[in-house]
Amino acid sequence: MAQADAEATLREAARRHAAGDLAGAVQRYKAVLVARPGDANALNLLGVAARQQGDLAAALRYAEAAVRARPGNAVFLLNFGASLAEAGHLPRAVAALRAAVRADPANAMAWRNLGQAMAAGGDAAGALEPLARAIATDPRVPEAHLALAHARREAGDPLGAQAAAEAALALAGADAALARQARFLLAALGQGPAPDRAPADYVRGLFDQYAARFDADLQGRLGYGTPLLLAGALRACGVAADGSRQVLDLGCGTGLSGVELQPFAARMEGVDLSPRMLAAAAARGIYAALHEADLMAFLPARPGAWDLVAAADVLNYLGDLAPVLPLIAAALRPGGIAAFSLETGDVAPYALGPGMRYRHAPAHVAGLAEAAGFAVLAQDAAVLREEQGVPVAGTLFVLRR
Ligand SMILES: C[S@@+](CC[C@H](N)C(=O)[O-])C[C@H]1O[C@@H](n2cnc3c(N)ncnc32)[C@H](O)[C@@H]1O
Incomplete structure (x- = not known):
């Protein structure tokens, strides 16, 4: 495959990936890797696809290879950190995500993932600052407000948790699952009626x-x-x-x-x-x-x-x-x-x-x-x-x- 063809294949793969055709995307990313072994973009996106398919071992392998191919790239570090967090390797996830925000302090998603990994590792108080940075960088993301609400609740700040959950609810728009989760958290904080069960998507x-x-x-x-x-x-x-x-x-x-x-x-x-x-x-x-x-x-x-x-x-x-x-x-x-x-x-x-x-x-x-x-x-x-x-x-x- 010529260089230009590899570029076109990568673009087509990313287009299919965005459209939800994971199998079609994966097949093309792999073809790019045959033509250009060690292509960092193809490795990174294969890692993302593997994570979406629930194959955490493959996600980690590809994400780590992308970081090795291009150290210091914030997006690759972010995906590696997110995979590490999902695989339960929280201290390594926090290290990768810290490197991601160092590489690109304007990456709101990297700040959010860093905060969530810290909270998951039991450091809810430490998670507050990165989550606040995520929101300061992009205030319109309801997931970031919800993550901050959870961290504040765990850090013993119910009033702050309530404010953040209300902000998440206000931004939820048509995202019914997120709105349900924000309401559930508010109910657990004593604000609003408790539903008769925890939302299934929250539990999952x-x-x-x-x-x-x-x-x-x-x-x-x-x-x-x-x-x-x-x-x-x-x-x-x-x-x-x-x-x-x-x-x-x-x-x-x-x-x-x-x-x-x-x-x-x-x-x-x-x-x-x-x-x-x-x-x-x-x-x-x-x-x-x-x-x-x-x-x-x-x-x-x-x-x-x-x-x-x-x-x-x-x-x-x-x-x-x-x-x-x-x-x-x-x-x-x-x-x-x-x-x-x-x-x-x-x-x-x-x-x-x-x-x-x-x-x-x-x-x-x-x-x-x-x-x-x-x-x-x-x-x-x-x-x-x-x-x-x-x-x-x-x-x-x-x-x-
Ligand atoms: C705390 S874990 C306990 C798991 C296991 N029974 C044990 O003793 O280790 C609770 C489990 O219940 C599942 N769960 C909660 N609500 C459920 C529901 N409505 N239907 C099916 N599974 C549910 C969760 O997904 C989770 O895996």
């Missing part, structure tokens, strides 16, 4: 960006013990871990819950909203099938199919459990068991907490369970994990249909 986005760090974070820093506690509650209720049951792991995430449920299962399936969490669950090799779906939509698909339906640290993303418990009951065979954890407290009947999850009143949930035809076998108070060093109080429920 939250766990997609968390997936790479989830296991290490939950089992390390956050002292997450819910799956083990739930399995203990099942055994204490006489549910034998005898490998005999059809088990459904609702909101299976990366499969930490599945590991503890497996001894009860002849066959286990999982369902979750987040494709990245599901990819990690698949890698464990313990699920016979995994489904990307909302649990509310999935449950009615197979009435009476399950012996055990479990949800560890999942139903706290739902506020109103009145529609959920009958769906779980109908998915179980008669005599089947439901087991789930909830964050609980003195609320009536549920409330959206500042951690952006719902807390429920245990007595209310027990009433809903009985109304759905369950016998309550256990309703045990438990510490589910820690949040900012504070134990999260919850209740483990075991029910029999």
Whole structure:
């Protein structure tokens, strides 16, 4: 391919990429690389396409190669940093994104990504300045205001968080998902009514960006013990871990819950909203099938199919459990068991907490369970994990249909 042809192919590839034809774009970027090995633009754009296709390993490889081919290019550093952040390598992401803003201090996206990577790494206070720089550079981007709102909330500035969330809402325009998320954050700050559940796109986005760090974070820093506690509650209720049951792991995430449920299962399936969490669950090799779906939509698909339906640290993303418990009951065979954890407290009947999850009143949930035809076998108070060093109080429920 001649130089001029390679340029034309690159332009055509970028045009297809922008139009959403990822396969067509990737094929042409690769052709450019055959003609011009090490072409930094083609490498960078292949990295972007790989990230869009969910192939983080390839995204990192291409993005790093683009940076090596042209060090000091802000856009390439930005894409490399964004890929590192998505892959959970937060300190390296922050370093790449700092280099990006040094290379081009007028790149609002690089400032935003830097702030978001710092916040994801637990430095919400440190994220405030880069996020403010992102907004000062381009004030019209609602995502930047929303990111600042989250960082301010996490840094303990609810009034500032409210102002930023209101700015995000005002700029959201036709972006209904972003508006929903801004309203959800405002509700968690006590401004406006709480919806009856967390928006599905918020939950999916939250766990997609968390997936790479989830296991290490939950089992390390956050002292997450819910799956083990739930399995203990099942055994204490006489549910034998005898490998005999059809088990459904609702909101299976990366499969930490599945590991503890497996001894009860002849066959286990999982369902979750987040494709990245599901990819990690698949890698464990313990699920016979995994489904990307909302649990509310999935449950009615197979009435009476399950012996055990479990949800560890999942139903706290739902506020109103009145529609959920009958769906779980109908998915179980008669005599089947439901087991789930909830964050609980003195609320009536549920409330959206500042951690952006719902807390429920245990007595209310027990009433809903009985109304759905369950016998309550256990309703045990438990510490589910820690949040900012504070134990999260919850209740483990075991029910029999
Ligand atoms: C905190 S994680 C817990 C994962 C796993 N159960 C465990 O114990 O490690 C919560 C998971 O529930 C999923 N989730 C939340 N709401 C959901 C819904 N309505 N439908 C399906 N999955 C949901 C999230 O995507 C996330 O993976």
